[in-house]
Amino acid sequence: MPSVSSSESGSGRPVRPPLWRDGDFRRLWVGQSVSQLGEHAALLILPLFAVLTLGAGFGQLGVLRAVGQAPIPLLSLFVGAWVDNWRTRTVMVPADVGRSLILVAVASAALVGRLGLSALLVAAFAVGALSVFFDVAYQASLVRLMSRDQLVRAKSALEGSRSAAQIGGPALGGALVSLLSAPVAAVSGALFFALSFLSIRRIRHREPVPERKRHPPRIWRRIGEGLRFVVGDPTLRTVCLASAAFQFSFAAVMTLYLLFLPRELHLSGTAIGLSLAATGPGALLGSLLAARLPSRFGHGAVLVSAAALGDGAFLCVPALHGSPAVTVPALLAAGFVFGAGGQLVTVTVMAVRQAVTPDGTQGRVAATITFAGMGLSPLGSLFGGFLASQWGLRAGLLAAVAGMTLSPVLMALSPLARLGRSLPAPASPPAGPPPHHLRVPGRRGE
Template identity: 65%
Template sequence: MWRDRDFRRLWVGQTVSQLGEHTTLVVLPLCAVLTLDAGAGELGVLRAVGQAPILLLSLLAGAWVDRWRTRTVMVLADVGRALALGAVAVAGLLGALGLPALLVAGFAVGALSVFFDVAYQSSLVRLVERDQLVRGNSALEGSRSAAQIAGPALGGALVSLLSAPIAAVSGALLFALSCLSIRRIRRGESLPEATQRRSRRHPKPTRGLPSRLPDFTRRRSQRHSESMRDLSQRLSDFTRRERSQRLQEPTQECSQPHPEPRQELSQRPPEPTQEPPRRPPRVWRRIGEGLGFVVGDPSLRAVCLASAAFQFSLAATMTVYLLFLPRELHLSGTEVGLALAATGPGALLGSLLAARLPGRFGHGVVLVSAAALGDGAFLFVPVLHGSSAGTVLALVAVSLVFGTFGQLVNVTVMGVRQALTPDGMQGRAAATITFVGMGLTPLGSLLGGFLADEWGLRLSLAVTAAGMLLSPLLMSLSPLARLGRTLPDRRLLVD
């Protein structure tokens, strides 16, 4: 797998892109809190706007990515995110940066990240063999873990040393480097069969015409050709009907001394035609197919429910957490970045464990136990006080535990989903699970900001952290808990 240049280019591009994304996840909220002095409600709105594209675009992204070339999608997403963060830096230099500008940039980065994430997961399936999916996912998720190590620390350090808007330039540069790496993927990627059939049914109207012909001339020529073909078809149908009528009624026609004049073609009443049943647009049919496939599989359905519970609670928890560290514990921007960056080494360890533990203890046991240990780590944060070195070390330990077991769950779930999904459904299945699993994150962020204003930071953090334990509870009651050491290949599990 590592000998494949295209896989290495995908891995490098995805790693750098994840580094830029995790840098941005720290820079934009800290920019709002430290530079614009945003409150809990404003921070909740900012995070909700950045997460809203997951709810709005995930299903459409899955349907479209299945019909597009994944390399093109990833390149365009990187370019768009680099431009959005560059605009934040320019606005900061000009003194025009405000919360509306951060909201626009956050929404743009979130929307393009949805397309990038769906595309790179689908691209992996097309680059490696199915028996190498777990190794490929471990490599990609391991790179994401490495990005989690450097991204928050880099973002926090840049915000502390420079101004937060200028720190956004680092994310823009990283997205540009990711674009350069992914563009170098050379393996030909054929369009899906459905898109090829559509291209054959609807060829380009300018085929056969000179390329330098003006547009209006080509349109006139096309309309003239279509009208002539329509007239020829109508005359042919009229002649056929007349001949059939003469053959069926020869005597009646001869017995009439004065036959009635025949009606002209334009005077004949139109023949009744049966309208074909209306079908939903193609993209919505494809979305419905993805939803039906995921909902019809008990294991994938359980993944959606558990992911929704986890992401909703995590969004609320992180909104309060980002305010709790600087305002309740009085940590600096660098210390906040260090506490967040500690998730990265744990996630790297979790990616390594994901290549061994599911095959040894079973996928179900690993999923339930790892989710319970990782999600329960945040319950220790509300009991911390002060900004001493011991407090910082405790936050680092919590992040290590959360990163290790959370990443173990992520890699295992991704392998389960890919093993149970046919190639032609990979994008839609990934987008459906993303939509259901993360579609509630904007509401979670808003809830976290509301609870922080009403109940205070410490109590709100305890409540939202306890809600994260609902995810392992749902998995323990589903067919996921009974998954063994091996996974079926493209087959639906039945309860």
């Protein structure tokens, strides 16, 4: 059986070349970046299908967004425990292929007039489920692929592109629908997943994974270990709570926002896409700041201030009135500040989370935090539809945006706010059976 590398570091990992000269890292980064862009573009393409093609109302749009987000609470914990026992490329490649085929099927059904809301709900759930597999796997993949001294820079690169896609992907989706039509936009989204597949499948590194025992620990036990580790660590516990508050409110905001821009501000599809796209340059600025500010001012201070500034920028949106000449520049400014703050928070939180998490627990901790943070998104989407129907778009949007500001408040009142310039050391791994020996999987185990 071939070895991982002819030379290894003291930790047992292969010695890797400098980060951007490492072909495997570049393939992972390209694949992850375009996959995340496709994923978050699809989050807007499918709802706009419902609004523009099927004439969906408040409640139907909320249900569609909730169904697309439902796999996060339903699957995250199981996927995290499962990924810790598999080669991550084996998970990511099929996830890309599946999502690409689903979007092509949606576009084809729309073009022949056979796309209904029920089919769109099934597609949204399937894309969401495969995205859970991909997102948990790529986070574990980085830790297995890179040496410890490269991990911080590698995390910053991957999480920077992920955050940019999370913020800029919906803007791209809106622009594609506006400029090309919803079916063509769906095919464009499928191309992103195809490009990710082509890049990730070319990774040559045969990563070590835990050997599968004949009688492995029950999956509930492995999930419990991850949950206990996160709950027992004050830093990770705060990340969960702040993320849950933000994601619930943000899901409500996006449901209302997609209705507010065309129906209250009377913006065209092009203007909506432009307004959403402003978060992209902001995210780029946030990525640059994330590489400098935490080491200068402290991770805690940067987290609290960036979250407060980014979330607070949207408080002006419900008050906007008038012609697009007035409202669009204001939306661009709010989106830019929100993108910069959100990117800075996401990259910094990810660096802190991975720094305090032992290597063998990365998948379960990532899944636990995803479950706690994103698990409330389906309820937030439904709540956004409820606010629109009961309070109206303006009042409902104001309430949802105000809810986002709870996240920096929770961080400010916690030990997370006191983190200094240096990242914390890894905590002790969760209690459990002795660690397995590592092996390089053969083709059958892939």
